[in-house]
Amino acid sequence: MQGYLNVLILLVCVFWCSFNADARTRKLTSTNSFLVGNYGARADGRTDDSQAFMKAWKAACASSGDVTVVIPQGTYYLGPVKFTGPCKNVHTITVNLQGTLKASTDLNKYDSGDDWVEFKFINGLRLTGGGTFDGQGSSAWGNAQCPKNKNCKSVMFVNLNDTIIYGMNSVNPKFFHIGVLQSNNFYASEMYIEASEDSPNTDGIHIERSSGVTIHDVFIGTGDDCISIGQGSIDILISNVTCGPGHGISVGSLGKYPNEEDVRGLVVRDSTIINTMNGVRIKTWQNSPSSSSATNITFENIIMKNVNNPIIIDQTYCPENLCDGETVPSRVSISDVYFKEINGTSVSQVAVTLNCSQGTPCQNIHLEDILLKYVGEELPTAVCAYADTYFSSPMLPLPCN
Ligand SMILES: *[C@@H]1O[C@H](CO)[C@@H](O)[C@H](O)[C@H]1NC(C)=O
Ligand SMILES: *[C@@H]1O[C@H](CO)[C@@H](O)[C@H](O)[C@H]1NC(C)=O
Ligand SMILES: *[C@@H]1O[C@H](CO)[C@@H](O)[C@H](O)[C@H]1NC(C)=O
Numbered sequence: 001m002q003g004y005l006n007v008l009i010l011l012v013c014v015f016w017c018s019f020n021a022d023a024r025t026r027k028l029t030s031t032n033s034f035l036v037g038n039y040g041a042r043a044d045g046r047t048d049d050s051q052a053f054m055k056a057w058k059a060a061c062a063s064s065g066d067v068t069v070v071i072p073q074g075t076y077y078l079g080p081v082k083f084t085g086p087c088k089n090v091h092t093i094t095v096n097l098q099g100t101l102k103a104s105t106d107l108n109k110y111d112s113g114d115d116w117v118e119f120k121f122i123n124g125l126r127l128t129g130g131g132t133f134d135g136q137g138s139s140a141w142g143n144a145q146c147p148k149n150k151n152c153k154s155v156m157f158v159n160l161n162d163t164i165i166y167g168m169n170s171v172n173p174k175f176f177h178i179g180v181l182q183s184n185n186f187y188a189s190e191m192y193i194e195a196s197e198d199s200p201n202t203d204g205i206h207i208e209r210s211s212g213v214t215i216h217d218v219f220i221g222t223g224d225d226c227i228s229i230g231q232g233s234i235d236i237l238i239s240n241v242t243c244g245p246g247h248g249i250s251v252g253s254l255g256k257y258p259n260e261e262d263v264r265g266l267v268v269r270d271s272t273i274i275n276t277m278n279g280v281r282i283k284t285w286q287n288s289p290s291s292s293s294a295t296n297i298t299f300e301n302i303i304m305k306n307v308n309n310p311i312i313i314d315q316t317y318c319p320e321n322l323c324d325g326e327t328v329p330s331r332v333s334i335s336d337v338y339f340k341e342i343n344g345t346s347v348s349q350v351a352v353t354l355n356c357s358q359g360t361p362c363q364n365i366h367l368e369d370i371l372l373k374y375v376g377e378e379l380p381t382a383v384c385a386y387a388d389t390y391f392s393s394p395m396l397p398l399p400c401n
């Protein structure tokens with residue numbers, strides 16, 4: 001009898017204790033959501049909600065497990081804000097942005113060198129909800145102060161590991177829309193990025209010193225590069241991008257600063273580029289202060305519609321007469337580049353430009369299944385200099401010799 005009673009007590013305890021544990025987890029889950037409204041956000045589109053956002057973020061970051069900062073629908077006015085980690089006991093931290101964030105237009109607020117919204121030193125960031133970052137850039141475009149004295153980039157992802165972005169809109173930044181810097185394993189999809197064709201320096205996504213970056217299913221129409229892949233970019237996969245207007249998808253510019261890191265392992269595929277200045281491009285500076293390389297790069301299955309320079313390698317880049325007088329050929333060496341299955345129309349007669357460096361000629365450039373028609377009467381042409389190139393025929397334009 002005593003034995004049965006012990007078993008019964010044990011059973012009761014097992015049920016009771018596990019029920020209690022269940023209740024505890026449920027409680028944890030609900031307290032792991034942090035609504036910005038509970039920290040004082042007004043969402044009236046006028047009051048500066050930066051402090052409230054910071055409080056909600058800090059509470060979430062100091063919590064544990066899988067936590068979520070919730071930004072419901074509404075318009076939130078924000079100055080420069082930094083969502084900074086590390087969040088020690090947090091496994092993933094989700095920012096569920098359903099509303100619209102509007103950037104302060106007071107440029108003095110960006111004096112300290114802060115970009116607008118920065119996510120920094122975080123493992124396991126998730127950005128979801130389909131909300132919008134509105135940089136309110138048009139007031140800044142005219143006076144061009146952002147690129148010169150201030151950092152007014154809209155959304156910066158810096159020093160992050162294991163990030164997933166799903167559904168995010170960026171409109172009218174003061175400078176770049178989105179930057180991905182010093183981050184590993186960064187995955188983004190379903191992004192909508194837009195600014196007018198004449199807005200200056202509004203690059204869509206800029207990637208630099210990062211590895212394992214995947215970007216797909218995005219629309220980008222803007223005033224500068226749709227996507228720019230800067231120094232130190234390793235293993236980058238970009239697919240299903242619709243780009244235009246803008247300056248196209250570009251590697252570079254590389255070789256402007258000393259000690260830049262190499263670029264390698266880039267694939268851009270299954271994309272459409274419409275009404276842009278360039279299609280796919282690799283661009284490096286003349287007079288580069290030190291040497292670096294860009295290698296193992298593939299552009300594949302890309303449709304060009306009314307693109308000015310559909311395929312271009314330009315190693316003679318040096319704007320604003322910076323290279324007047326003595327010019328030294330670019331010291332960035334480019335090799336193992338594949339342009340495959342690229343079809344469509346070129347607005348300029350020179351549909352393919354391979355303008356490599358006299359100092360470090362391009363090695364192992366491949367053009368396969370290229371079919372680019374010139375919108376004018378004549379046949380399109382290809383121009384090459386210092387480029388060790390393999391052409392597969394048939395091809396339009398005809399290969400350069
Ligand atoms: C990200 O990973 C790198 C390499 O493992 C590590 O050095 C860095 O501290 C990590 N960053 C964060 C924010 O934990
Ligand atoms: C490409 O991305 C768009 C969103 O920009 C999406 O609607 C479409 O289904 C994607 N296409 C493929 C083949 O995945
Ligand atoms: C080239 O880059 C691709 C994509 O990152 C990678 O899978 C492949 O292994 C690289 N090839 C070489 C020879 O490094």
Ligand SMILES: *[C@@H]1O[C@H](CO)[C@@H](O)[C@H](O)[C@H]1NC(C)=O
Binds near residue numbers: 301341343371
């Ligand atoms: C380009 O044209 C070739 C030949 O007509 C075709 O096989 C290929 O699928 C086309 N590619 C694209 C991206 O349209």
Ligand SMILES: *[C@@H]1O[C@H](CO)[C@@H](O)[C@H](O)[C@H]1NC(C)=O
Binds near residue numbers: 314316353
């Ligand atoms: C190609 O390079 C030459 C100098 O070698 C330069 O004069 C020319 O403008 C370049 N063309 C393009 C399209 O960049």
